[in-house]
Amino acid sequence: MPSHTDDLRLAHILADDADSTTMDRFKALDLHVATKPDMTHVSDADQRVEDVMRKTLSRARPRDAFVGEEAGTTGWGARRWVVDPIDGTANYVRGVPVWATLISLMIEDQVVVGVVSAPAIGRRWWASYGDGAWTGRSLHSSQPCRVSDVSTIEDASLSYSSIKGWDKLGKADQWTGLMDDCWRTRAYGDFWSYMLVAEGAVDIAAEPELNLWDMAALSIIVEEAGGKFSSVDGEPGPGGPNALATNGRLHDEVLKRLA
Known part of the structure; x- marks a missing residue:
């Protein structure tokens, strides 16, 4: 390209x-x-x-x-x-x-x-x-962003915007279970959750309801930092109705837990 x-x-x-x-x-x-x-x-x-x-x-x-x-x-x-x-x-x-x-x-x-x-x-x-x-x-005047190398859910830090919406998505139990299993959870919220993933300060970020304009800029920054960005159902990129961003190592495991 x-x-x-x-x-x-x-x-x-x-x-x-x-x-x-x-x-x-x-x-x-x-x-x-x-x-x-x-x-x-x-x-x-x-x-x-x-x-x-x-x-x-x-x-x-x-x-x-x-x-x-x-x-x-x-x-x-x-x-x-x-x-x-x-x-x-x-x-x-x-x-x-x-x-x-x-x-x-x-x-x-x-x-x-x-x-x-x-x-x-x-x-x-x-x-x-x-x-x-x-x-x-x-x-x-800049420095590179790079995702973390955390490889287990038990050692992972998870950030989110709101707990609302996961029940509507039919994944309230899965989301609660993921939060319970992570080392740390914080609601940094909105764009910041994903930028923290790109910087390696957070390992997982997800939201149940989003639009293309909420995700497009975030997705390329996460991916170019070495992470993965998809919908909660695994559709790559920002084209789905929601978002999951991880450091890449944890992506498949989080998808399984939210399935």
């Missing part, structure tokens, strides 16, 4: 613009928050970030499609940018600093670029296909 250096640089520019918008509105007294039909929150910052990225990409990549959480899909083609303007909106509107903008580029069904930017905690992660996963302040 050809190099995606230019696309990665553009994704960082998009992330810089998003950071400016989100930080400007974070903890703003006049932040407007509404409830969407699916009963999740959306703020005016979510909408502003997505609008800014749509405008930038319409100039820089006019032939590319755009898939955003707030305004849906525009354009058509093999190349599509998949964006979650604020992953962790519930945290954002309550003043909790654990939230991020997720930016990815897909060609057909393959994620080739991913950037996760969490300005309130001063962190950013990124990856492009075949070039590894990285974290740092910028492309020129």
Whole structure:
């Protein structure tokens, strides 16, 4: 697959613009928050970030499609940018600093670029296909990400966002059993669980209900760090309705336990 250096640089520019918008509105007294039909929150910052990225990409990549959480899909083609303007909106509107903008580029069904930017905690992660996963302040100030080498569930650290949803999936007992058997469990939540897997600080992360824009950027970073990313039923990549990310060594065992 050809190099995606230019696309990665553009994704960082998009992330810089998003950071400016989100930080400007974070903890703003006049932040407007509404409830969407699916009963999740959306703020005016979510909408502003997505609008800014749509405008930038319409100039820089006019032939590319755009898939955003707030305004849906525009354009058509093999190349599509998949964006979650604020992953962790519930945290954002309550003043909790654990939230991020997720930016990815897909060609057909393959994620080739991913950037996760969490300005309130001063962190950013990124990856492009075949070039590894990285974290740092910028492309020129970074260090590689690498998953852990933990090989047993009993020694594993597991992170999640919520216990709700596993019962709806019909896997409440399996999930509870997995949590009980792991060495440590913590609800770091949302994007952060998966970035901790990529960094080797956590060994397993999973969520029962997600969309493509929640997962695309996360998946390539985890995989380029040496891990595995699939649905809970084992479908590789971010195309399923939920997510399981591990350091790779534990993936098959966790899939069996959740089956």
